[in-house]
Amino acid sequence: MRPISEIAGELGIPSDAVLPYGKYKAKIPLSEIKTNSPRGKLIVVTGITPTPAGEGKTTTTVGLAQGMGRIGKKVAATLREPSLGPIFGIKGGGTGGGISRVEPEDEVNIHFTGDAHAVGSAHNLLAALTDNVAQRRSIEGFSPVNVSLRRVTDVEERSLRNIVTGLGGSGNAPLRETGFDIVTASEVMAILALCSSLDDLRNRLSRIVVGYLDSGEPVTAQDIGAVGSMMSLLRTAIQPNLVQTTEGQPVFVHSGPFGNIAHGCCSVVSDRMALSYADYVLTEAGFGADLGF
Incomplete structure (x- = not known):
């Protein structure tokens, strides 16, 4: 592997x-x-199932980036960040295979730069602030x-899909049925992938629906006071996070919305950043192959 400063420098990103x-x-x-510079050409790679190999x-995607790099094209790839669940499950890591991989693959696959965390x-x-507001009846008509x-x-974890919280008395309230989803299925992850700026991120987060009033009106993250x-x-x-292929082509790995829950593509800002520096x-x-077309 080459130092990431060299990869960024060749792409044209200032060292500072x-x-x-x-x-x-x-x-x-x-x-x-x-x-204010010419944009590169975006090439979308998608598919339903992998080959038997x-x-x-x-x-x-990584192999094509390597091939275009070998013939002298200024190229970059943009990928989603892998999720820990599939990495330790049947699917395995999400950094490619063979000699067409993203490096450092151990770090990309596990924790990376902390975005998923x-x-x-x-x-x-x-979720915690929402439960607190509901338990305290801070919003009229909004209960657990x-x-x-x-x-x-x-x-x-199978045992966490459907659970009951708040057991052990009123000090642990509210008592209600709930459960856990995978991080990649979080609406926050989808929003991170779709937003175009910090202001846009704030606006989208504020509209997350966390529940409903007795009247049926939605209660949002803005109503809870959680957005800041x-x-x-x-x-x-x-x-966006910058890494490299095994042959030194730049790769932006950023966000990881689940394919069959959200749109299944990497972040808008990583695509825009790559397009502003690379020709291809x-x-x-993973799912929304027609996104942006």
Whole structure:
């Protein structure tokens, strides 16, 4: 592997804009998205199932980026961040395979730069604040039975899919049925992938529906008063992450919305950043292959 500063430099990103997370990965601020320069061409890679050898969307995307790099094209790839659950399950890691991989794959697959943890923390903070507001009856007509928001975890556990919280007396209230989803299924993850700026992120978070009044009117994260705290957890998670292929082509790995729950594509800001520096950008689409067309 080459130092990430070299990968960023070849792409044209100024050295003082590279925020290293160790030697081989970095975050790039949104301010580095160039809006007054020619945009590259976006190439979407999608598919229903991998080959018997395990060559799927990610492996194909990385392989194409390597091939275009070998023939002298200024190319970059944009991918979703892997989720811990599938990594330790049957599916395995999400960084490609064979010699068409994203590196450092051990770090990309596990924790990476902490974005998924930030999403889970923001989501579960909203859930905790929502339960508190419902229990205290801070919003008229909004009680624990009206809460619809579930919690999230990055490692699926069958026993947590449907649970009862608040056991052990009034000090642990509210008592209600709820459950856990995987972090990639969180609406916060989908919002992180779709937002275009910090202001846009704030506006989208404020509209998350956490439950309903007795009258049927929705209660939002804005009503709960959670948006500012959620923003503090997500302020660096919005910045795309830069890594490389096994042959040194730049790869932006950012956000990880679940394919059959959300749109299944990497973040809008990582695509825009890559398109402002590379002539060709290969992006993997897990579900919404027509997104943006």
